[in-house]
Amino acid sequence: MQKMRGWAGKLRRSKKKSGSTSSGSSGPTTGRLYRMRRVAARKLGHWARCAGAGFLAGLGGLLTLPLGLLWGTWRLLTGHRDPLHGFAYPVRTAGRIWRFFFRRSKARHDKEAKADTLNLKVNNPRKDTDPVTGPSVAAGTTVLDGNTSKFAMAMRAAHSAYTGYSPRSMMEVAAEYAGLPNGIRAAALAVQQMAVNADQKYPCSKKALAKLSDACAKLVAAAARADGMVAFFRMVHAFDIERIVAPRTNEWMWNVTPNGADAPEGAMFMPGRIESGCVLMAVLYRTFEPVHMMQVGSEFQGIAYGLTALADCVQVLYERTNALYPVDDRVTDEIGKLVSMIRAASDDADMAAKLFVEDHHREISHNTNPRKGPAAESMWNTPR
Template sequence: MARSSAVQGLRERIRTARRWLARNGLAMAAYLARSAGAKLAAGTVGVLAAVPGLLFKGLAATCGVVLRWLRLAPRTGRAWGDRFLAWGPRAARAVHRWLMRRAKEKFTEATRPDVATVFPQPGRSLPASLTFPNDHFGGDLVSVFKTETEAVREAYARYEPPMMLAVAAEYWGLPEGLTSTAEAVRQLAVNTAEKYPADAKMADLVAQVYALIHQAAQKAGEVGPLFAKLHEHDLKRLEEPRNNEHMWNILERRQDGSYSQHQPSHFVAVCQDIAHVYARYEPGHMREVAAEFEGIPDGIENVAAAVDLLQVRSNDRYPVEKAVVDAIAEVHTLLMQAASAAQELMPSFRRLHAPDISRHEAPRNGEEGEAMWDAP
């Protein structure tokens, strides 16, 4: 009888593995198809956008030649209409980024286990009546860290700095925003070591991820001073304007006639909630803790996406020196290293707590039977 049950259990595991491979194989094929389609669409849009850009470039260059010949424009080495040549690459990058994000979302949705309809809130434990599927420990819950960082990514994508002093605030605010992100991960490491019934090695692994984010925050502290040094003259025109400073403006004078308008950092504002919410979060079940371990990599990537957006805009849109763009790129690289290290959290958690997790994913004689081993 015992042998028959073991054989039946093995067959069931094989069928489950086949279903998993079939579902994820189809999802990967669809993702690859969407990826190829994204590149094709981006190239097509880039070519279509480049055509009017070339026409405007030719028109601007012709006007420049005529105006210089008539001595109505200064004779400079800078060609007229160069900005129109960027239309094609910018359009291609925007379309490719949008389509690849959609493709990744579709892949994640296709490979995600069934999602529960009741989710834990910060500061609350799971209701006793909530039951869990046995296929993925913690995978059916929402990571608080991931949820908060998704809000950061979406909010920052909508933000458009009105002037260069607002852009400067973003550069200066990078270290504080990343420190808030790191503080949430540090809190998880402390709780893992002091509150949760987890192996001490898990706290060490989370602390390593925290150290990498902290390193990125320290690197981000170099961006603001570098920007101030390279753009000392530009900033002085705004912060200490001379009489009729607007006479040096490239375009028309601002309507309000003002210059110095210090702005708070939007990046700091959207990142502060990460640390605040996480400081109040008290999971009541190890499934919730497992969801946090699993959500840390995606959460860090969300914050890194906001930093990458600042880098892309600094390179394509803001009038800043290339060294500033490179400094932000180094911060983004360190964040991605932290996200890569965080990928080891969930596999390590499963390996170090295999007997505990197996009680939930493969309960002996059902959940009611396994519950006889529950601690008081």
């Protein structure tokens, strides 16, 4: 009987071990399967869009085939030196259609891949880890750190992405100009979302909320001014843009230097680095849900830091435009005014953070320096 009991005990222990091992390994396996599904869905979507681009390119080539034949025949009959240029018109049209849609699909694929690598999970610094010891943050420490906020880190990543990038052609510079309105609007959208949440969901200072709304309004005004700057740039440099987008035969013979442009003609229509960073930040910021008001305070501070990073980024664009890029001086002046408007919005956001700290100094003090310890201070917790 004792031997049978011993065997039964061993069997139970072995089952427990096997059960715990299988349950522990299911998490990473599930995570790997999820990542594999995401990668497969992303690549299949890219391939499907490429197939559609090929179909549209072929259709465009077929539709322009009669025109190409007529143009080539006319050049041949008139003794033009390059009659093949007319016959090749359908091929060029199909190529442009293919490149346009392929680059858009590739940019979307890369943006989704970058979004999958980012992590916006919230680490709750005030989580009650133990009913006796209280929060995990030690007394006397502060967690109102805007430098680690989601908004500030995302905008600084966008700043690093642009400042470490050197455009190869004015078409890439034009893409940066064209992306400024959308990028600034994306930042304004994130600030607006924080303001709306602070008004509707969080027990937040109304004075701080009003200043944050002022920052959002100034960003919207800056985006509207950026729209005018882009339209003015395209009007003033219409001839230069036309030479690259729709070049004449052997247009390269008018180049100032023997070297041709490294960037393709469609680079002007690609999203800029500043725009991509701001839009990605706005998309990911929608999933951010603070679980403690100390995190909300950190985001208030981080919005000011993030807008400062955005202003610094546009400042770099202004300095490069002023020193390196052959554009009209009025375009340069408009970019400088955009920098001033974004910095004004950053000042309002900074004031909102100061008002948040001022109006909530008691709550912050109770969290950072709990009276008689976290367990005692938690006796003032409100019901959830």
